[in-house]
Amino acid sequence: MDSGGSEVILSIKDVCKSFPGVKALDKVSIDVKRAMVHGIVGENGAGKSTLMKILSGVYEKDSGTVVFDGQQIEHTTPQQSMQRGLAIIYQELNLVNTMSVGENVLLGRFREMKGMRGTHAKARELLDRIGSKIGTTRLVSELSVSEKQMVEIAKALSFESKLIIMDEPSSSLTAEEMCELVKIIQQLKDQGISIIYISHKLDEIFEFCDNVSVMRDGRVIDTKPKSEFTRNELIMQMVGREIENEYPERPQRVGEVLMEVRSINTRKLHDVSFSLHKGEILGFVGLVGAGRTEIVRALFGADRVRGHQVLIEGKPTPILNPRDAIGAGFGFIPEDRKLQGLVLPFSVESNISMASFRKFTRLGFLRKSIEKEIGTRQVKALSVKTPSTKVPVVNLSGGNQQKCIVGRWLEISPSILIMDEPTKGIDVGAKYEIYMLMKDIAERGGAIILISSELPEVLNMSNRVLTVFEGRITGEFDPKVTSADKIMSAALGFDGECS
Amino acid sequence: MTVQGTNSAIRVGASILRDYLVLVMIAALVALTALIEPKFLSPENLTNIMFQFGPLMMVALGTTFVIIGGFIDLSIAGTINLVAVVTISLIQPMGQVPALLTGLATGTVCGALNSVLILSSGALTQAEALFMTFGLSTVYSAIALLYSHGSTMHFWDITASKSIFQAIGSGSLGFLSWSFVIFLISLAALWVFQEMTAEGRAVRLTGGNKTAARLAGVRISRSIVVIYAIGGFMAALGAIVLFSRVTTASPVIGVGYETNAILAVVVGGTTLKGGKGSVLRTVMGVLLVVLMSNCLNLLGVSTYLQVVAEGAILTFAIWLDNRKHM
Amino acid sequence: MNGTGKGATLYKILTKQKALIAILVMLIGMLFSHSNFYSAFNLLQMLSSTSILLILAFGVTLTIIAGGCDLSIGGIMVVAGIVSIKLMNAGMPMGLAIFLAILFGTVVGFVNGFLAVHQKTEPFIITLGIGLLLTGVAQQLTNAHPVPAQNPSFMMIGNGYFHGVPNLVIIMLVLFALTYWLMRYTEFGRNLYAIGGDYEVARYSGIDVIRTKWLAFVISGTMAALAGVLLSSELNTGSAVYGETTALVVNCGVVVGGTSFAGGIGGIPQSALGLLVFGLLGNSMNMLNISSYFQIMLQGAVIVAIIWLDSYAQKRKREAV
């Protein structure tokens, strides 16, 4: 078989797909060549995930044709498309938490693997291939997010696929793990496998994609070799307008100490103390699993942690549960928006008003008109893409869902907003809006704690950065003057360059 | 334009039909029975129905909240047993008002105890609550048996005044029975709670996604206590209406009420997944369950076939209701 | 408590297995009871009388692991028992009658599966409804009169012994082995775990989720019918009133054993332990002559306690509340 660079493995022509009230895909046509990495970018809700789900057989397309490996594909199921050699790593993690790593890698193929022993042996082999040392008998629920991602990749590899779709695989990977992923992608390419790579991280797109398609509003705007795009052009095509900078200026006026946190100790955290100033954005940098989330959860009263002290403007403020925290002026955007952030079947407006509905009650009675007002206001302010505020939030794209959570907190204008991976899976345009909001909050005298696995984001937005390694704070830096390398090595506990 | 008009009318009609399917089934049942047995629509029978649906209605209204809050309560049967024997036995020594209040308090405490055990263990899934309350139902029933030594108490054992209970059981206010008036008041109160209060919203959010609700500052433990306390209180009210109606209370008087209540709630269209539903829907669900047995009695269907028919119609209603969510 | 090696494993097993602890406590407690608890006769009898519940539990476990549950087993059980006896009394050969009765359970299981899996109706409520319907069918079939079996060899299935061991125990053990093997060593079993663990993921991974989960209901129905035939044989009678509380008790026992009602976690041995708690508890309490109402109370309390402890242990593990 010849893996000449011009042969088309997948040809999508005029594919349309509508959901009630939304035209998610409008005559989409894309050709993917053999042994190439095809990047797809586009803002939230552009239809990227929908297109991929049509390819894998989760959704049925309304019209259009799909030709894969010379075969026209009409109705397909996830099972059939996998057997044809089309594997997909979904945007949301797709593992069975209650089962072992090995069984997850080869889910549904127990017989083919000749039992449990065969399953684990094969899984080991696949994991070794991507350089992962995760034990195959471990329960998936015990893994960190990035480890889960590795398991997903191993799972996709297990099908001897000709095409692997990766829908934002890197949204929860650290830099080091990202290096690993790049290597894997290179390997796959060498083996003649094509990859569709969806990401909001433009660095990645420019690093290793061969061709790039840009989607907007359910349409393909342009498909070209990467080399023919400039970064700004790409951004402009994605959002339909010019964006000068990816990051706004960081907030200028850092004031006196707003909050002091003294010695948080848990099984995982060791004597975590830090302070937060008015008007400041404080970034936390660390590997996945370093304990950043645990720190802020403890602070917010989400986990039962005792013995630490929180002083707000010098006053000791006991925080035993999230309510206390909100009362003390906190807001919290959790890292997992579906499980921790949203009530998926509820409307956009009731999700937005979740933290503030008690404020618009009178004698314990709700006032619904105000709820609608709040919903409408935030939807407009954050330009959430939704047909109406009454639509169940589950129908929105990932990025727009995230905006709803941001809107929820903006409504009560917290003095300290904790943002755990606030831009995970959010497009450039929306990201910029969120950065502006952060800046706005800070400049009005509030403070922000920012956790992000995207290093540039933390470094460009924060006034001050704390590095976290294995539950300890290992350093404090001013990102304006310190090099990224230096900060990373404090966060890694060693020098973590890609080799 | 006219075509479009009729089209949209049809669409609206279809969506109402889908939304209020139980209502359609009730209407069909009523029409069919009235056709075969005209006495069905006689004032006597309507009065009967008004009295018959009292106890289950109270219980099911309470259960609705537990289900909207994402939980389930099987302890209802035990609670009814306990409240019935305790209340009736206290009328003589304490007088009727204190007995009534003690009875209601007993139910509320049972409900609250459910929630305390659930919260203290962190059994925050519906399934854990299901079996926890199943165990508790047994415990409450056992207490009722121990308390009453297994014997039945009768109204004529009571020489003290029991006028309140007699009124609840068989008295009328104009053409409405007192139990119906109590039902209307409870319904109104619970509907207001569900639709218009902050706590009602908190309950709904808790049912929708506990984790997210908590992180947004909703006091989910309070919501859980509230729903179970309401469940217990309404079960107590149901127990009182029930024993007042039959003028006797045995320690097994509540058998079957828990599953009937859950069935009625779900038939009404409140989903077990939590977060969605309404007490108004429950009224329709209970109406269907009670009407069914009334209709089948009037049609002279044997008890055994009645059970078959009930099971079949309930299953069918649940299935149909489910289809509209698909 | 960070022991090492075997100690740690034992600790882990014990904290995971509340049902096992309860059983051990009862067994040790009964050592001091001056009763005939520890006679071979009593132990075998206890096991034999729990066997039918165990068989029901094995089937139900499949549905629960797949993320469903089956509350129609009580109804299936009584109808199957009645059907087998009625057919035999009408002159049908025993084997054929039993086969048809079990086939009936298979059919009901198929319908359950259709409603709960294919149509995605809430299994808890829909099987409750089917169970109610079947209770009515049983009453209608018998006119609410228990039907005694006239074939003496039928009675021997449930009351006979094989080398001193009650037949019921042997049948139960065979089914235990069979279902254990099914869940542990076949693709069907592993797929059930995957489906219960995460339905959508299993679907995306190419498992035929509907057919697999459906089959779990079919097996549960079949096992319930088999249990019904055995019960009728043990009592030599078919009656509509036998299965009243069975469904909840069995589902509860499965959960007490440590199979998660959320699906994906647990197994046949756990279910066996859970039901044994009930069997053992009833037997011990009778041996100790505990009065009836206190027995009922204790039974409830044990259920509450085990589920409380289990949830409490999980609460500490659970990441977010």
Next chain:
Amino acid sequence: AKVKAAFICQNMANESQAFSEKQFMKYGADFGLDMYTFDAKGDSQVESQLVMNCIAQQFKVIFLNPNDINAIVPSLMQAKRAGLIVGMFSSDLSPANQKYRDFYAGSNDVFAGKQAAEAFMKHFPNGAKIVEIGGQAGHDAQIKRHDGFHSVIDSSNIKVIDYKACQQWSTEQAMAIMEDDIVKYGHEIQGVFVHWDNGATGVIQAAKAADLKGLYIIGIDGNRAGYNQVLSGEQAVSISQDFVAMAKKDMELAQKVVKGQQVDPINYIPLNVIDKSTIKNFPVPQW
């Protein structure tokens, strides 16, 4: 030494059963018995397990009131094989199976049904339309009372216009059935046969609510409910079972068998027909 004996109660949550249990405990010593009680909780399978349990505990005598007279037979076979003395209480095995028990003391539910029928025939010599409301469907007493009743009433000029059994022995269900029957038949109904006196309470309430006077209501049990209702004239007849006498008789028989004496296998304790005219002859029942 006292003889170890057990009473296996049908269902202790049922008041007549709970009362019977107390009689065994109270008078056991008088008959040289060391009495224990077990509760079958209304479950036939539990009841047969309890028989096994008594064998394991080496009881000498068991008395039992079966939930289901056929279902209990296999376990009684074992009991006989193990040499236990088996006494039936209140409910006897069918003739074919009587070899698996030693004796029986109790009232005859078939007979109770017959007596109810006779009372109706006496009151309505010219025929009447009546309603029958049965106890828990499938329960032994419900079946026998129904069968006994019909063996007599079917050949009379009294017409049973409606018959329904309940799902439990539930006053509420009896009441609901009566209410619906009143709607359907109204003043056509002249009499009601309810299988148990607590059920009659529900029937009386239904009749009161519908202002239906002069119903001739017959119940079985003769408990406080029945006694009071007859006394107040709301119920015409209560056919009373004497559980004290039954329990004593059973224990007396057991004592004799232990001593090796011959006893009558079947010992009917007479049923008392309590009506307005005879009520003064009976003490107020204790249950």
